Amino acid sequence: MANNYASEFRTCETTGLKVHLPAERLFYVNAVVAVVCLLIGGIMAILIALTRWQAVHLLPADLFYRFVTAHGMNMLVFWIVFFEMAGLLFASTAVLGSRLPAPKFGWFNFLLMLVGAILTNIMIFTGEADVLFTSYPPLKAHPHYYLGIILFAVGALFACIHFMATLVVAKKEGYHKGSYPLFTFGILIAVILAFFTLLMGAGTYVPTWLWAMGFLENIEPGLYRLGFWGFGHAAQQINLAAMVSIWYLIGTLTVGAVPVNEKFSRGAFLLYLVGINVASAHHLLVDPGYSASYRIFNTSYIIYAATIGSMIHAFSIPAAIETAQRAKGFTNGLFEWLTKAPWGNPAFAGMALSIVIFGFGGGVTGVTQGVEQINIMAHNTLRLPGHFHVTVVGGSTLAFMSLTYYALPLVMRRKLIGAAFAKYQPWIFAIGISIMSTGMSFAGILGVPRRHYDISFSSAVFQVPFSATATTMMGLVGLGAIIAFVGLLIYCLIAALTAFFGERIPPKMELHYPPHAKEGAAAGAPAQA
Amino acid sequence: MSENKEKFHAPGTFTLAIIWFLWFVILYATNWLALSENWFLR
Numbered sequence: 001m002a003n004n005y006a007s008e009f010r011t012c013e014t015t016g017l018k019v020h021l022p023a024e025r026l027f028y029v030n031a032v033v034a035v036v037c038l039l040i041g042g043i044m045a046i047l048i049a050l051t052r053w054q055a056v057h058l059l060p061a062d063l064f065y066r067f068v069t070a071h072g073m074n075m076l077v078f079w080i081v082f083f084e085m086a087g088l089l090f091a092s093t094a095v096l097g098s099r100l101p102a103p104k105f106g107w108f109n110f111l112l113m114l115v116g117a118i119l120t121n122i123m124i125f126t127g128e129a130d131v132l133f134t135s136y137p138p139l140k141a142h143p144h145y146y147l148g149i150i151l152f153a154v155g156a157l158f159a160c161i162h163f164m165a166t167l168v169v170a171k172k173e174g175y176h177k178g179s180y181p182l183f184t185f186g187i188l189i190a191v192i193l194a195f196f197t198l199l200m201g202a203g204t205y206v207p208t209w210l211w212a213m214g215f216l217e218n219i220e221p222g223l224y225r226l227g228f229w230g231f232g233h234a235a236q237q238i239n240l241a242a243m244v245s246i247w248y249l250i251g252t253l254t255v256g257a258v259p260v261n262e263k264f265s266r267g268a269f270l271l272y273l274v275g276i277n278v279a280s281a282h283h284l285l286v287d288p289g290y291s292a293s294y295r296i297f298n299t300s301y302i303i304y305a306a307t308i309g310s311m312i313h314a315f316s317i318p319a320a321i322e323t324a325q326r327a328k329g330f331t332n333g334l335f336e337w338l339t340k341a342p343w344g345n346p347a348f349a350g351m352a353l354s355i356v357i358f359g360f361g362g363g364v365t366g367v368t369q370g371v372e373q374i375n376i377m378a379h380n381t382l383r384l385p386g387h388f389h390v391t392v393v394g395g396s397t398l399a400f401m402s403l404t405y406y407a408l409p410l411v412m413r414r415k416l417i418g419a420a421f422a423k424y425q426p427w428i429f430a431i432g433i434s435i436m437s438t439g440m441s442f443a444g445i446l447g448v449p450r451r452h453y454d455i456s457f458s459s460a461v462f463q464v465p466f467s468a469t470a471t472t473m474m475g476l477v478g479l480g481a482i483i484a485f486v487g488l489l490i491y492c493l494i495a496a497l498t499a500f501f502g503e504r505i506p507p508k509m510e511l512h513y514p515p516h517a518k519e520g521a522a523a524g525a526p527a528q529a
Numbered sequence: 530m531s532e533n534k535e536k537f538h539a540p541g542t543f544t545l546a547i548i549w550f551l552w553f554v555i556l557y558a559t560n561w562l563a564l565s566e567n568w569f570l571r
Contacts (some may be wrong), residue, residue, distance in 0.1 A: 260538065315546050319539035326538070334541045364553045374560045377567060445563075 005099045009068040009512035012094075012410055015253075018512045019411065022103035027086045027411055028499070029110060031404070034082035035495045037117065038397075041074030042488040046481055049436070053478030054456055054471055060370040061453045065132065068451055070124045072133025076392065077149075077235065078117045081156055083114070083122035083400050084190065084242050088163045090411065091187035091245070095377040096180070097512065109158040116152030119144055132451065134228060137208070145328035146209035150202065154362075157198040160191045174517035182265060183252075186245030190238045196239060196277050200230035226281075233280030236307070236388075239396040241272055243354070244313045246399045248320075254342055254408055257320035267310035271355060274306025285375040296372050303370055314359045314413075320410045344426040350402030350426035354395050357430060361437060362391030382477075383444030388439045393484075398426060401491050408495065414502030418494045423495065429487025436480025443473035 010016045038259035044067045050058040059067065093100050100106060121145075123129040129141035167188070170176040178190065204227035210216045248265070251257035259265045283289050325337030342348045363385040369378045379382060405422060409412055416422060446472050448455055456473070457463055537543075 131558040218557070314549075317541060318545060319542040322542045334544055337541055359549055364549075364556050367559060368557050368560050371560075373568075374564055377564055379561075 006511040006513050007509070009097075009101065009510065010507040011512070013508055014410055017410075018097040019509075020093045020099045022106075023089045024411060026100070026103065026106045026110060027089045027407075030082050030086040031407065031412070031495075032087070032499055033114060033117075033497075034079050034086065035492055037074045037078035037082060037215045038488065039051075039492045040121070041071050041079055042485060044071035045436040046067075047484040049263070049478050049481030051453070052455075053474055054454075055475060056478060057305070057454070064453045065129050065451075066124060066127060069129060069132050071121055073124065073148045073149075075397075076133065076232075076283065077152070078240050080235070080392075080396065080400075081152075082117075083280045084194075084238060085110070085156065085159050086192065086407070087187060087242055087246070087403075088159060090161050090186045090407070091172070092166035094172045094411070095184050096167075096176040097515075098166060098175035099160075099173075101165050101169045105158070106162055107370040109155045109162060109492045112155030112158065114155075116148045116155060118148070119151065120148030123141055129155050134232070135208070135210070136228070137221045137224050140212055143209055143212040146205050148214055149220070150205050150209060153201045153205070156194065159507030160194050161197070163187075163191050174514035177516040178401065182262060183245050183249045186241055186248065186269055188222065188243035189259050189272055190245070193234060193241060193274060194238050195279065196443075197231055197234035200227055200234060204228050204231055211300040218268070225284060225287060225289070229280045229283040230277070233283055234277045236309060236392060236396075237272065237276040238279075239392060240310070241269065243358070243396045243399045244269075244310075244317075245440045246403050247313070247317050247351055247355060250402055251317055251321050251324075251401075251407070254348040254351070255321055255322040255324045256347055257317070260316055260319045260323060264312060268309040268316070271305045271312075275302045275307075275309075279303035279306060280372070282375070285372050286371075286379045289402050292372070299370050300372060300481055303367075309369055310359075310363060314355065314363070315469060317355065336485075337352075344423055345405075346397075346422040346426050347402045347450050350405070350419060350430075353426055353430040354398040354402065357390050357398065358395030359413050359433060362387060362395055362435065365441065366391060371485075376528070377446065380450055381444035382440045382448045382450050384461070385450050386440030386444055386510070389433060389440065390437045394430060394437065398430060398433075401429065402426060404491070404495055408498045409505065412499055413507060415503040416494070416503050417497040420492075421490050425487055428490065429484055432480050432482070432484025434480070436477050436484055439473045439476030439480055443470050443477065446470040446473065448474065 005020070008021050009015070010021060010024075012019055047059055047067055048064065048071055050056045051064050089100070089106075092098065122127075124141050124145070129145035131141045131145075132140040137142060167180070167184075179185070204224060207216060208224065210217055211219045238370075248257075248259065271404060278298050279302050281295055282303065285295055285299060287295075321341070322337045325341060330337040330340045341352070343352075355367070367381070368374055369383060369387055405416070408416055431494075444450070446467055446469060453468075454463075455466055
């Protein structure tokens, strides 16, 4: 059976991976749409930042809130999830040398997600959904806004089922034997988290959709907030597991790093399953609808299971890189392995910067602000965006960008256009995001609220004066955003130009038979029918 | 002793982890200090 597909594979000349061509085409479209969503979200980001910079104050109030909604959906959901879908295809087919069991089903899922994303964006940009990313009731959007998100989530859910089916086929037909490689294992954890996330999303958005259409009279706001964050924050944990998996993969691809203790790393991934989704209750830390015991148990106890997992990875990956570098002879002093690392390779530089920004910026601020008592000071201030822009953007997005520099030539078979610019892109983006998030954090400490159009309160009855330092910090936010936006534009340009106009690398077509097929077939020899 | 030294494969990473931990302790303690100054218990 599996031999019918032997002619649909090519061999990657760099990595030796067997790539199933139908999976490669799906990878391509998911990645392209992801970059388009990133560009839309990035344009929204720079406009928002230039509005919050009081000296510029670019947008009118209605457009500001509309663009905040568009920024949240395109960045936190569409860019990230489309890219992860590409990652799912890569982890389940190319890494395992397996075929994609149902390419048509894959295209159906992709189209569902695409239609959902387009519909949601149309509703936002036509002003029918000025409800911000959270869309807390009683704020109500046009029903098609919720329908778009539901279609997108269902498409993603089907794609996760397809991923699981591919793992089963890989084993059953003998494409893969034994335990999964660490990258695939990490993505498997991300997919398990995704099932929880997407079901929570359905449980939240379907009733809200019915409410928006008038079939339900009321939505319980407290229950909505709980359900929404079961979706909204858990979605970021999928990113986390995917990002860490990418760190491992890039460590291997760039310097040949092998996890110091693979079982330990797998155990750390399992800790994500235990703690990370329940801990999304940290969004409700000042919510009076939930008891203090519930909030504190979830955020000051359960959350640490996930924190310990991240700490293990953050130690394990640099240790693997150090061990690999020392084996190559970079043994002088404590840090020769680091100074002689391939910093000119954008994938390595991006991965390393992603680890530093995530660990030193996102990790420490997240654990601190996730404490009930400290959250009282930080809640709804700009400190929170200061935290999650160094996790989701400086961490996940930068890691995804880094992987792109390998995906373009290896999976999309295009020679990179603008390699000289690619060398500097991760640095520009990382510096910009770090400056912007630092500005946000300090402005938040000085009391500046998040998602607020005008902190000068120019036409308000009551004035709330902010210090000159706070205003300066908002300037820093604008400045950082401009630098980061330049980095983002360079990335999008390189990705788009390479994907569409890059010189094609001809595929090396080779018959690929399942090497572990039960019929006793060896690689290259057809099994008995 | 030298045997133990050989087993320590990643001293640079260990140093980085210690720097990270100190950074976390400073940030965490500073936040509790700020809370104690802002949230008066009478």
